Amino acid sequence: MQSFGKTCSKIFAAHIVFPRVLFPIAVLAAGCCLAMPVVADNNVALRETAQRLAERVAGIPGMRGALRLEWHPDAKWSEGESNRWQEILRGEFEKRSLSLTEDAGAPALDVFAAETPTQVVLTAKARVSERDEIRIVAAARALLPPASLPAAPIRLERQLIYESPDRILDVSSLGNGTEAGLALVLYRNFEILALRVDLRGVVKQSVSLNPANLKPSRDPRAEMSVRGSALSVELLGKSCEFSWELPAEVRCRVEKPAAGEKSAWREETLLTSPCDGSNWKLFSSGGEANARGVLQVVPDGALRESSAAVLSEFPGPILGTNGEQSASSALVIAQNLRTGNYEIYKITLACGN
Amino acid sequence: MRFTKLRWLAAISAAIVALICFDALAATPRYGGTLHVKLRASSASLDPREWTPGSLSSGASEKLASLVYDRLVTLDNYAKFQPALATEWSHDATSRIWQFKLRSGVRFSDGSLLTPTDAVASLQATLGKGFEVTVTEIGLAVRAAHPAPDMLEQLASGRNFVFRRRSDGTLLGTGPFYVAESVAAAPSEANPTAIKPAKLKFQANEGTWSGRPFVDSVEVILGEPPLRQLLDLQVGKAEIAEIAPDLVRKGRQEGLRIWSSAPRTLVGLRFDDAFAAPASDQLREALWLALDRETMANVLLQREAQPADSLLPQWLSGYAFLFESPMNLQRARELRAGFPAGGPGATQPLRLRVDAPGDLFKLMGERVAVNARQANLLVQAALPVSGSNSPAPAVGLHLFAWHYDSLSPHAELGAFVKQLLDAGDLPANTTDPDQLFGQERRLLEERRILPLVLLPEYAGVRTNVHNWNASPWGDWRLADVWLDSEDAMPPKAPAGPQKNGSAAPNPGARP
Numbered sequence: 001m002q003s004f005g006k007t008c009s010k011i012f013a014a015h016i017v018f019p020r021v022l023f024p025i026a027v028l029a030a031g032c033c034l035a036m037p038v039v040a041d042n043n044v045a046l047r048e049t050a051q052r053l054a055e056r057v058a059g060i061p062g063m064r065g066a067l068r069l070e071w072h073p074d075a076k077w078s079e080g081e082s083n084r085w086q087e088i089l090r091g092e093f094e095k096r097s098l099s100l101t102e103d104a105g106a107p108a109l110d111v112f113a114a115e116t117p118t119q120v121v122l123t124a125k126a127r128v129s130e131r132d133e134i135r136i137v138a139a140a141r142a143l144l145p146p147a148s149l150p151a152a153p154i155r156l157e158r159q160l161i162y163e164s165p166d167r168i169l170d171v172s173s174l175g176n177g178t179e180a181g182l183a184l185v186l187y188r189n190f191e192i193l194a195l196r197v198d199l200r201g202v203v204k205q206s207v208s209l210n211p212a213n214l215k216p217s218r219d220p221r222a223e224m225s226v227r228g229s230a231l232s233v234e235l236l237g238k239s240c241e242f243s244w245e246l247p248a249e250v251r252c253r254v255e256k257p258a259a260g261e262k263s264a265w266r267e268e269t270l271l272t273s274p275c276d277g278s279n280w281k282l283f284s285s286g287g288e289a290n291a292r293g294v295l296q297v298v299p300d301g302a303l304r305e306s307s308a309a310v311l312s313e314f315p316g317p318i319l320g321t322n323g324e325q326s327a328s329s330a331l332v333i334a335q336n337l338r339t340g341n342y343e344i345y346k347i348t349l350a351c352g353n
Numbered sequence: 354m355r356f357t358k359l360r361w362l363a364a365i366s367a368a369i370v371a372l373i374c375f376d377a378l379a380a381t382p383r384y385g386g387t388l389h390v391k392l393r394a395s396s397a398s399l400d401p402r403e404w405t406p407g408s409l410s411s412g413a414s415e416k417l418a419s420l421v422y423d424r425l426v427t428l429d430n431y432a433k434f435q436p437a438l439a440t441e442w443s444h445d446a447t448s449r450i451w452q453f454k455l456r457s458g459v460r461f462s463d464g465s466l467l468t469p470t471d472a473v474a475s476l477q478a479t480l481g482k483g484f485e486v487t488v489t490e491i492g493l494a495v496r497a498a499h500p501a502p503d504m505l506e507q508l509a510s511g512r513n514f515v516f517r518r519r520s521d522g523t524l525l526g527t528g529p530f531y532v533a534e535s536v537a538a539a540p541s542e543a544n545p546t547a548i549k550p551a552k553l554k555f556q557a558n559e560g561t562w563s564g565r566p567f568v569d570s571v572e573v574i575l576g577e578p579p580l581r582q583l584l585d586l587q588v589g590k591a592e593i594a595e596i597a598p599d600l601v602r603k604g605r606q607e608g609l610r611i612w613s614s615a616p617r618t619l620v621g622l623r624f625d626d627a628f629a630a631p632a633s634d635q636l637r638e639a640l641w642l643a644l645d646r647e648t649m650a651n652v653l654l655q656r657e658a659q660p661a662d663s664l665l666p667q668w669l670s671g672y673a674f675l676f677e678s679p680m681n682l683q684r685a686r687e688l689r690a691g692f693p694a695g696g697p698g699a700t701q702p703l704r705l706r707v708d709a710p711g712d713l714f715k716l717m718g719e720r721v722a723v724n725a726r727q728a729n730l731l732v733q734a735a736l737p738v739s740g741s742n743s744p745a746p747a748v749g750l751h752l753f754a755w756h757y758d759s760l761s762p763h764a765e766l767g768a769f770v771k772q773l774l775d776a777g778d779l780p781a782n783t784t785d786p787d788q789l790f791g792q793e794r795r796l797l798e799e800r801r802i803l804p805l806v807l808l809p810e811y812a813g814v815r816t817n818v819h820n821w822n823a824s825p826w827g828d829w830r831l832a833d834v835w836l837d838s839e840d841a842m843p844p845k846a847p848a849g850p851q852k853n854g855s856a857a858p859n860p861g862a863r864p
Contacts, residue, residue, distance in 0.1 A: 216561075
C-alpha cells in the first residue's frame, strides 16, 4: 500500500483533486503490486537510505582522512541482515570518497541502526575538530527487504516458495508443465480471493469469491481441492466451485454441518519416505499468533509424542499444511513473525541426516 | 563427555517443551465468554475530543476507545499500515495532500451507515489546527499546512478515531464492541468513605465490518487499588489487569504471565516559567547533574523502568541513545556554591509539586529531594493546600508523567512542547529525523525539562486468554482475544448479517 502511495505521488502533483479516471487505474495497480511475490529484489530502498546517509556524512565540514567504520546494527537483526546493510553502507561511503580503513588508530565513524514501529533510523556519529557531528536518516521499514530467514533445522528439507503480505488461507500445487504452479486462497482486505501463480511466483489469475457473500471473520478459513482446472473451496458455512477457464462463474452454496459431526477442515497430511516407503504424519503447533511454529513429522501409527518425531521450527505460527504432488513433500503455510508476511514452504522428507 | 551429556539434556528438555506446546495447539479459536479487564486509571473518557495530550488517562481512554471506534488505518507489528476504514490511500509529491478511499457498507453500532461526512467531522476535530479535512468523491482528503510524511503514523494512533456525534451528545462507533453499560465511580453503599470504582461493559457488535470479536462482552473496572487488581488476577476475578511497575516483581514471583510494552510513560521534572530565564541556568544545570536516575529505575522501581536521558524514547525516535545524563555530584556542588545567597535552591527551598497521581510518583518526588540535598540544593515537596483561604505557595518545579500517544515522533514532540512548555508548533521540517534530533537536543540543553525514568505498561494476562497479540506500543487488540473458559461457546461461524437499521437498541458510546 505504501508503495502505491509513493507511485501515485507524481500523478498527484499534476492533479490536486484525485481524478475519477485515475483512481480505478491506481487501485488496479495496487492490486497488482499486492499480488506480486515479495521474493523479488528490493534492495533499492535500502541502498537509497544508505546513499542519503553517506551524502550527509560526506557533507560534514572538515571530514578528512581515513575513517574506521564501527557498525552497530539493531539488536533484533540477524547476521545476514546486518551484513547486508554494512556492505551497502561501506560501498556508499567509499563512492563519496570517504576512505574507510581497518586501522584501529583511525578516527571512528560510528553508524547505528535502530528500528522504530515504522522506520529504520540510521545515525552516523563522527568526531570532527573536537566536536561530535551527527547525521540521521530514516526509511520506512515496510519498503525495506524482508529479513533473511533463520537456517532450517536439518533432516527435513525446506524451501520458501512463495511469500505474500496477504493472509494465505490454503495452498495447493497445480499440475505439471506450463500449467505448473500453485493455487492459493487469500484473505485480502476482508475479502477472499483464489489465485493461480506460476512457478516463478507470478500471479496468472485472480478470482474473487465474493459470490459466497461471507461475513468478515477474525478467524477466516478456507480449504480447497483441485481437480484439473476445477477448484472447490470450502469456506465457513459455504462451499464454492469454479473453473480457472470460467472464472466469472463462481457457484456457492450454503453448507450446514450436522450437529456432532467432526470438523470438516483438513486434519492431517501424510508423507511417504522416499527411503523406505514408510508413512509419516505432519502435525503443527499453532496455538498462539505470536509464537514460532514447530512442525512435527511423526511415523504413521505412532503417537504424536513419538521419540522418532522430526521437528522443524518455522519463523512464525504454522497456519496450515497440504500434501503435494510428490508423496514425499508437502506445502506449509506459516506467518513470518519478523516481517508479518505469509509464507509457503515446500517441505520434503530426505533420507538420512 | 560432559558437554555431550549437557547437549542431550538440552535436546530432551527442548523436546519436552515442544510436546507440551503441542498439547495446547489444537487451539481453534472459540467464540463466547466475558473478558474481565482492570485498568489502573480511575477515569476514562470515550470522547477523543476531550483527551488531554500526554495525560495518563488518555492511555486508558485510548484502550477503551479502540473497542468502540475504528481508525482509517492501523499499524501492524511488522511496520506495515493496514487498511481499516480507509481501503486505499495516496499522497501528493509534497506529502501535504492525502486522499483516502472510505470502505463502503460500514455501519455504526446502531445500524446506520458510515459516511465520509462522519469521518471528516471526527478527524477534523481530532487532528486539529494545521489540517483541513474535506469530503471527496471517493472518501476524504486531508490537507496539511506543512508536509506530513508521518500522516499514516498520526492516523494510526492517538485520538484519531472515526465516530459520529448524535444529537444527544453521545458518540457512536463502527468498532467491534459497543457500550452496553456504564456506571460512574460513586461512594460505596456499605462504606461511604470508600469509592466504588467506575465500571463499563462493552458488548460484541455482531454487525461490525471487521468480523465479530471472539468474546461476547468485555467488562472493564477502572481505578481499583493496584494490589487489589493483582489479587483479582490471581484468583480469576480478572483475565487481564494492568499492573503497577512496583508490583511487577511480586506478580512475576507469584507466577503470573506478565506482558510489558515498550516504554509508554516518561516521568520527568519541569521548571516553571519563573525559572526559565538565564539567571536560573545554574540552578537547572545543578539539579540535572544531581539526579540519580539509575537508582530511581533500579531500586525504587525494581528494574521495571529505564533511566531516561531524552524526551522521546528510543523505540519511537531511534536516536535517543545519543543523549546522556551523567550524574556528577561534584560539579553540581560547585555550581551550587556559586548561587546567590537567599536564592531558590540555596537557603530558600525550591518547591516541587507532584502533578502525576499515585504513591509511586510521590516517592519519586521524595527521591528527587534526596538527590538535590546531596548536592546541597534545597528542594521541598509542595503539599496541596486544603481548607485554607491563604494562597498556595509558588511552585518552581513539577514532577510530571507524560504518556506517549502518537506513533509519529514529530507529532509527539510537538504535543509535548505545546502541553508542557506552552510553546508553539515545532518547525515544519522536524519530520526529518536530523532536524527532530536537533530540536530535541536544544530542548534538553535548556534543562527546563529533566527526564527521569521511562515506564513501560505492564499487564497480567491469565493463561485462559488466547491470541493475546498486543503491539509493542501498547495496543491490546482485545477483539482478537478469545477465552477457553468453560462458559465459552464451542466454535461457530459468526452470526448472520444484521438487517439494515435493525441492531439492538444501543445506549451509545459515551459513559
